[in-house]
Amino acid sequence: MEANENYEHARKLSYAEFPTQFVWNKAVPSLWVPRHIGFAIGRNHSVPASFDNAYHLRILLNKVKGPKCFENIRTVEGVVSDSFRDACYRIGLLDDDKEYIEAIEEARHTANGYYLRNLFATMLITFSLSRRDYVWDNIWHFLVDGILYYQKKKHKNPGLTLSDKQLKNLALLEIEEILVSNNSSLRSYDGSGKTYLWKTLSASIRSKGEIVLNVPSSGIATLLLEGGRTAHSRFLIPINLTKDSQCHVTGNTDVSDLLKKTSLIIWGETPMIHKHALEELDRTLKDVMKCDLSNTSESLFGGKVVVLGGDFRQILPVVHNGTRNDCVNATISSSYIWLKCKVLKLTKNMRLTIGSQMSNTLEIKQFADWFLDISEGNLDGTNDGETTISIPDDILIKHSLNPMFNNLTYFQERALLDPLNEVVQEINDRMLA
Structure with missing residues (x-):
């Protein structure tokens, strides 16, 4: 350029x-x-x-x-x-997806909604669609075919009505099940969670013409964020860290000028980074911002707003030949920076609740709480390093030789989705036999 x-x-x-x-x-x-x-x-x-x-x-x-x-x-x-x-x-470098829209419109005359949802999921998995949201907006009313009928049967309520938003969510939930069975997920396209939050924050600040730096700790995570770049690369953090090391940023370089103009720094997956890297950035920003007399360089990170994100239940810093105490001592929670951090928590599990019904909210919350209790060592007795965990019956695979039989009810209900679907009914009958 x-x-x-x-x-x-x-x-x-x-x-x-x-x-x-x-x-x-x-x-x-x-x-x-x-x-x-x-x-x-x-x-x-x-x-x-x-x-x-x-x-x-x-x-x-x-x-x-x-x-x-x-x-x-x-x-x-x-x-x-x-x-x-x-x-x-x-x-004109991409197709306009018109042929895919026409394919679904044509298929709806001879196929039921279950088939159409499978067809759309296949298009997602194969990355056939250039503009997924555009295609979805044009064909979602075909994909929800049969869902209302199925819900009336399931809840034994012939007078049940659902809004367009509820029908869309139920269709997306079923599409998600198809994608998961093929080692994919809707999260790969527009997901939820921390990444969604980082994208929203970045878009909000950048819409005002200000600069946001997305600096995840891992290279893979950089691919999920616009303008993403690893923290080591962006801030020139040395590989071999010590408590006194410094980022290789001098006062009159492009990097230092960028840091001065930056309004927000979003550092994802922070718990997996060594605390010395964060402390280096703190010292570097204080040094860089000394050039700005209007800034109080003694404040944390030179007065810059820094969002540190991540989950301590995931990967912690790797300390060569280190003990458990060494790894814990290397995390940000053991740094002086932690004392000045304001901790905000995401409390709603969006990945579990997307597309779910209100009647299942309590069940979903109970499962999420049970899952967190396991990760935090708060389940079935004291956390002394060893315990026995009881698996609830509703998620336990009882047929070890043929796990498919655990979902027999699912296939029975699926056959009710369309009384004309003789193929599904035949498969169901054979399984029962």
Whole structure:
């Protein structure tokens, strides 16, 4: 982007074509400079379709020439698209999904809602859809076919009525069951939980024109957040940590300028990072913000707002040859930073309640509480390192040789979904026999 600003002939090249006429200069500051000798061929790294934002950015980088900022990459015929995906669609690099919508509309004349929901789930699993939300908005009223009938039968209430929102949630719940059986989940597309919270916070701050840094502790987590980058990479944190080490950020660099302008830092999966890394960032931000006389550099993180997220029930810092006490002592809760943190907790398990009925709310809460009691060692006696856990009968697999028979009732109820579905009824009859 900087080369496009400085060199006119650079604006005629896509990013993959840059190495043919430019060379990457590793000197400080790093930049592209015109090539005088030699020849090179460039390519962009392959990105799987499941990494939605990065995947569509890569498509655009192979086509768009001369962008001077990320907004230029998303601009098509003078209109700035909301996302890289939308920009790909406007340019014509993606199908409009019309054929998939027509396929479901055609199938509804000969197939029941259960089949249509399976068909839509298959489209999700195979990443066939370019705009999933657009397709859903156009075909959801076909996918909910049979759900009201099934609910009337289940609750023995012929006069039962459901709102459009309730029908959608029940359809999504069934689609989720299909995806889970295929090692996937709706969470892979638009999920809930901490990631949803981080995305919402980022979008809210960025909508005001301010800068947000998403810095998860793991590389995999960076793929879930827009502009995500590991904390070690973003803050130049050294690999070998000590209580006195410092981030490699000096006063007059691009990184220090970025930190000064940043309004919010979101550091995900914090419990798995060593406390020395957080303390290093605290010292670094205090040092960087000293250049700003209006800022009280003695406050935590130089006065910057930092959101630290994660779950202490998950992975803790790994201490080489360390004992249990060493690992606990390496967590943020053992740091001086913890004393100045305001702790906020997410208390509602959204992944369990999405698409569920109000009548099941108590049952879902009891299961969630039971699950948390296990993870916290509060179940069946004192937490002395060893205990016997009683598994509730409703989640216990009793038929070890053929676990499918545990869901026999499910197949019986499924057969009632559509009296004309002779295939499902035949399978049910054979299982009973």
